[in-house]
Amino acid sequence: MYIKDRYPFECLFPASLSPTLMLIAFEGAARDLDRDWEFKSHTDDDPDRGVNSWHRYGLAIDGQLTGEYSETLHEKWAENIRERLGYLFDVVFHKRHVHAEFDPKGKRRARQGG
Numbered sequence: 001m002y003i004k005d006r007y008p009f010e011c012l013f014p015a016s017l018s019p020t021l022m023l024i025a026f027e028g029a030a031r032d033l034d035r036d037w038e039f040k041s042h043t044d045d046d047p048d049r050g051v052n053s054w055h056r057y058g059l060a061i062d063g064q065l066t067g068e069y070s071e072t073l074h075e076k077w078a079e080n081i082r083e084r085l086g087y088l089f090d091v092v093f094h095k096r097h098v099h100a101e102f103d104p105k106g107k108r109r110a111r112q113g114g
């Protein structure tokens with residue numbers, strides 16, 4: 001699944017659907033790498049997270065590829081997820097996992113981590 005760039009998705013789905021779209025993108029991108037992945041978290045708090053993280057609102061997810069850890073592979077995975085989700089989401093590789101969050105306004109918030 002790819003969300004077409006500049007398509008007005010923000011008008012078509014509520015924010016509550018965004019975790020589902022992120023999961024689909026994480027899965028598709030992992031399959032492209034012939035790897036499986038582990039869903040790390042959705043809403044729980046973590047002291048490593050930035051104060052502006054959307055996790056506490058259930059609008060962000062973290063994932064990590066299974067198997068032997070590879071930073072290069074995670075960076076490729078993040079890039080693939082970023083391409084799939086388009087401009088309404090932020091996707092970053094951070095501390096051995098990929099973080100994605102729904103960010104329809106495209107605002108770049110100061111963030112210490114994902």
Ligand SMILES: [Zn+2]
Pocket residue numbers: 055060061062098099100114
């Ligand atoms: Zn995160």
